[in-house]
Amino acid sequence: MLQHIRIVLVQTFHPGNIGAAARAMKTMGLTELVLVNPRLFPDEEATRLAAGAADVLESARVVSSLDEAVNDCVQVVGASARLRSLPLPHFDEPDAMAADVIQNAQTAPVALVFGRERSGLTNDEIRCCTHQVSIPANPDYGILNLSQAVQILAYEVHRAWRKGEASGFAYQRPLDATPPSREQFMHFQSHLGRLMQQSGFLTQPHARTEEQLQALFARAQPSRKELSLLRGLLSAFESHLPEQ
Structure with missing residues (x-):
């Protein structure tokens, strides 16, 4: 199911953010990364900040438009720091979004879309989405780094997946934690x-x-x-x- 969940980064300026986002994805079991017109990729800084997630970068696709990145998806959720004057269904809480995404990802691809570091997604790009989601934050300083936003939403998706009976997820137990008889x-x-x-x-x-x-x-x-x-x-x- 997690393989059906796609992370899409639109016109990322700093290649290091691509690497950090790949690392955030891999820690939550997500592997499909699509880059829309990145300024610079591949790049050594992206590989360095990906740490052990270089495989996510190596399999990443680079496309020329958001349409190309999400056309096969049944649900496209745009991450936005503020509400736009567009009549899209909006998730006020990431956990509600994650539960919906996990449900749809059972049978078809879905995408979480993140915009530029400074300006986010344009109105035209939001129109490519089926839903929006916001990350509640300090109203006086609600600025999140791109990779931080990816980490938060990826965590919520992984958390919603873990709750499902079919996930089979189990925390790894230390080898020396066997209880005594x-x-x-x-x-x-x-x-x-x-x-x-x-x-x-x-x-x-x-x-x-x-x-x-x-x-x-x-x-x-x-x-x-x-x-x-x-x-x-x-x-x-x-x-x-x-x-x-």
Whole structure:
């Protein structure tokens, strides 16, 4: 589905913004970039700021008009910092736009269109769009860098996609985050209790201290590796206690 979502940059002046936009796209799983009459592309600055997203730049298409960039799309959303006097459906919030885009992208291409760094999209270019979207910002200073705007809308699209049952998205779990078994955790609790008794930390037979510490470690949910480190720490302390 994300492969159906196209980012279109119109007459980008600074090549570095193209690279930064490509990086913003790739972090959100978007790969299709179309450039309408960029001032300079390809360019070393674009490649440098793309960082690990050079593949997005390499596959980018350069076209001569916005019509050419979006003619096959069923939905074209123009990003605009202000409302224009055109009767287009307008998304006041990016998340509402993203939900609609994800729905349409299930079967056909859609496009998010971004204008020039200084002046945005012209009225004629807005007429090529089916919808508009604005990014709510500080009314006293609502200026966003081009790549920042791409990042915000791309994030909202990725977020809407993640919510879908068909996305299959799962956060990558660290390799050492496997939780301990109940048996391993019980051995740790027993070790901790024994050490507290031997060290004289517990002086009352019915003190709740042991239970409270056990509850603390249960809430912390240490991984197997972390629990092993704690067992090693307890063993080191235990080796310095006098023999009983």
